Amino acid sequence: MKNNQLKDIRETYADKFGFNMPEQPFSKVQKGLSEDVIRQISLSKGEPEWMLDFRLKAYEAFLKKPMPSWGADLSHIDFQNIYYYIKPGDVEKRTWDDVPEDVKTTFDRLGVPQAEREYLAGVKAQYDSEVVYSSLMGELEEEGVIFLSTDEALRKYPEIFKEYFGKVIPSADNKFAALNSAVWSGGSFVYIPKGVTVKRPLQAYFRINAESMGQFERTLIIAEEGSFANYVEGCTAPVYSSDSLHAAVVEVIVKLGARFRYTTIQNWSDNVYNLVTKRARVEKDAVMEWVDGNLGSRVTMKYPSCYLIGEGARGEVLSIAYASKGQHQDAGAKMIHAAPNTSSSIVSKSVSLRGGRTSYRGLVDVTLAAPNSKSRVECDALILDSISATDTFPTMRINESSANVEHEATVSKIGEEKLFYLMSRGLTENEAMGLIVSGFIEPIVRELPMEYAVELNRLIELEMEGSVG
Amino acid sequence: MKSLLLKREQNISLSPAEDTQYIYLVGGNSAEVTNLELNFEKEGVTCEIIVLGKMKEGHSVDLTTTSRHLVPNTSCVTNYYVALEDSSSSNYVGKIIIAKKAFQTNSYLNNRTLVIGEGTKNTTRPILEIEADDVKASHGATTGRVRDDDVYYLTSRGLSVKEAEEIIVEGFFESVVAKIEAEDVREKVRAGVKS
Numbered sequence: 001m002k003n004n005q006l007k008d009i010r011e012t013y014a015d016k017f018g019f020n021m022p023e024q025p026f027s028k029v030q031k032g033l034s035e036d037v038i039r040q041i042s043l044s045k046g047e048p049e050w051m052l053d054f055r056l057k058a059y060e061a062f063l064k065k066p067m068p069s070w071g072a073d074l075s076h077i078d079f080q081n082i083y084y085y086i087k088p089g090d091v092e093k094r095t096w097d098d099v100p101e102d103v104k105t106t107f108d109r110l111g112v113p114q115a116e117r118e119y120l121a122g123v124k125a126q127y128d129s130e131v132v133y134s135s136l137m138g139e140l141e142e143e144g145v146i147f148l149s150t151d152e153a154l155r156k157y158p159e160i161f162k163e164y165f166g167k168v169i170p171s172a173d174n175k176f177a178a179l180n181s182a183v184w185s186g187g188s189f190v191y192i193p194k195g196v197t198v199k200r201p202l203q204a205y206f207r208i209n210a211e212s213m214g215q216f217e218r219t220l221i222i223a224e225e226g227s228f229a230n231y232v233e234g235c236t237a238p239v240y241s242s243d244s245l246h247a248a249v250v251e252v253i254v255k256l257g258a259r260f261r262y263t264t265i266q267n268w269s270d271n272v273y274n275l276v277t278k279r280a281r282v283e284k285d286a287v288m289e290w291v292d293g294n295l296g297s298r299v300t301m302k303y304p305s306c307y308l309i310g311e312g313a314r315g316e317v318l319s320i321a322y323a324s325k326g327q328h329q330d331a332g333a334k335m336i337h338a339a340p341n342t343s344s345s346i347v348s349k350s351v352s353l354r355g356g357r358t359s360y361r362g363l364v365d366v367t368l369a370a371p372n373s374k375s376r377v378e379c380d381a382l383i384l385d386s387i388s389a390t391d392t393f394p395t396m397r398i399n400e401s402s403a404n405v406e407h408e409a410t411v412s413k414i415g416e417e418k419l420f421y422l423m424s425r426g427l428t429e430n431e432a433m434g435l436i437v438s439g440f441i442e443p444i445v446r447e448l449p450m451e452y453a454v455e456l457n458r459l460i461e462l463e464m465e466g467s468v469g
Numbered sequence: 470m471k472s473l474l475l476k477r478e479q480n481i482s483l484s485p486a487e488d489t490q491y492i493y494l495v496g497g498n499s500a501e502v503t504n505l506e507l508n509f510e511k512e513g514v515t516c517e518i519i520v521l522g523k524m525k526e527g528h529s530v531d532l533t534t535t536s537r538h539l540v541p542n543t544s545c546v547t548n549y550y551v552a553l554e555d556s557s558s559s560n561y562v563g564k565i566i567i568a569k570k571a572f573q574t575n576s577y578l579n580n581r582t583l584v585i586g587e588g589t590k591n592t593t594r595p596i597l598e599i600e601a602d603d604v605k606a607s608h609g610a611t612t613g614r615v616r617d618d619d620v621y622y623l624t625s626r627g628l629s630v631k632e633a634e635e636i637i638v639e640g641f642f643e644s645v646v647a648k649i650e651a652e653d654v655r656e657k658v659r660a661g662v663k664s
Contacts, residue, residue, distance in 0.1 A: 383602040386572070392597035398582075398612050401553075401589045410607035411599050 058181030153189030187217030284310030305334035323356030472651035555586030
C-alpha cells in the first residue's frame, strides 16, 4: 500500500470527491423553517392544494413532537440554521448532452464510468434537491415501469400518487418524518406494474452539495402483484464546515406475491445527521428486503421496518454499520408480524474503531393476529480498539403463543491468533485486519450489486490503513 | 463454586467476592418489577445467575437482571428459563454492561422461553453495553412452543399428552437445574419448578 493512502478516509474523500461546485441557486428559500417557507416551497413547485395542506399539517405535527429522548445525541441540530429548499438553475434534462458541464464534472469525480451510465437501467442523480438528470431506458417505459423524481411523479401521475403518498408513514409518525413531510423535495418514485420483473437494479445517486443543505427526499415505491425489482441508492457527500441534516422518508408497498429489495449504501461526510424513516407494507405472500449499509455521517438513526400484514409475508433486513472517529451509528430494524405464517430475519454486522460507537436497536413484534410466525435475529459487533464502544438494544414482544423467535448477539475483538496466522503468511498487520473485517461483513457485502461491493471493500481497506499502531 | 438460592426480594444488588451461583425462583403473581444486579468489583471472580420458574395460568413475572463488569478479568453467565402456561406473561430485561477498564471480561446471557399454554405474552430485551475492546460478550434468546413432534413421540410410547408435556417442561428446566453445584439447592429448585 502506498504512503499517500495512509490517511483518514475523510481526507481521502476530500482529495477524491471533496469539492464544492459553485452553487447556482435558482430559488434559495431563506434559512430556517416557518409556515412561509413551506408555502414558498409548495408554490415554487406548483403543487396541488392538498399537498400544501399535507405539508402544513405535518409542520404542525413537527412543532408538537418532542425530540427523541433515546438513541444518539441530537442536541447539536439547529433547525433554524438549515436551508430547507434549494432548486438549482438547471431543470430536468433528458439526455446526457444537455447536462451542464459542472454537473458532469461532479459525476466524473463520483467515479460513475460513462459505460456504466449507459448500461445501468436508469441513473437518477440528485444534485442538490432536484433531480437534474434522469434517463429511463426504453424497455422500462414499455413495460410500464415508472421511475421518476417524486416531484415529477406528483405532476404526471397525481392519482396514483395521492392514493399511496403518506399512507405507510403518516406525517405525524415521528419528529423527523413530520419534518420531511413538511419540506420534502426530490427523492424517487417507483411504480412496478403487475407481474413485471425488472432485471437490472434501479439506481439513484444522491449527493448533497450546498453547505448546510438539509436533504429531505421522499421516496415512494409501489410494487404491484407478482412484480420484482431491486432499487439501489448510494450516497457520497463532499466535506462541509457546518452540520448538515438528512431526514428522508421512504415508503414501500409490496403487494400480493411481489418481491422488492431496497439497497442503500450511505457514506455521508462526518458532519451529517442522517435521520431516516423507512417502512414497508408487505402484503400476502410478498417479500421485502432492506439491505442497509451505514458507513458515513456523524450520527445515523435508521431502523428500516416491515409491517407484515398479509398471510405468509416475509421481511428481511441486512445491515452493516461502520463507526469511526466521532461517529455514532444507531441502526437496526423493526419487524411487525400482523398476519398468520409471517416470517422475518434480521442480520446486523457492526464495526467500531477509533472511538466510534455502534448501536443495534431492533424490535420484533409478534401480535395476536400472527399465529405460527417465525423470526430470527442475529447481530454481531466487532470492536477494533479500546476507545470504541458498541451497544445492543433488541426488543422481542411476543403476544402470540405459537410464535418461534430467536435472537443472538455477539461482541468481540479480532482474535490475536487470526492476526498471527495471517501475518505468518506474509501479510502486514493492517492487511490482516482489513481482510478479517472484510470477511466479517462479507455475508452482507455479497448481497450488494458488484460495483458497490467493490467500492465497499476498497473503503474498508482504506479505513484500516493506520488503524493499528 | 458456591450455590446460593436468593430470597424473594424486589431489589437485589450484590458485589460478589468469590465464585458464586445465584439462583432465583420466579412464579406466582407479582405486579412489581424485580431487579437483580451483580456488580463485579473484584478481579478474577466468576459467577452465574440462574433465574427460572413456571408461570401458572394468569401469572406474570417482570424481572431485570444486570451483570455490570467494572474491573478486569471477571466472568458471568446469566440464564433466564421460564415456562408459560395459559394467559401468563413474562417481561424480562437482561443487561450486560462492560465498563471501559474491564478488559478480559467474559459475559454471556441466555434466555429461553417455553410456551405451553395459549394467550401468553412474552417480552424480552437482552441489552449489551460494551465500552471495552478485549472482551467477549454475547446473548441468545429464544421463544418457542413445545414441539408437536416431541409430544407425539412420547404419546406413542404410551404417555398422555399432559404427561408428555410435563416431561418436556421438566427436561427444559433440567438443562439449567443440572448446573447447580450444591445438591441441597439443586433438589430444592427441582421441586420448586415442578410445583
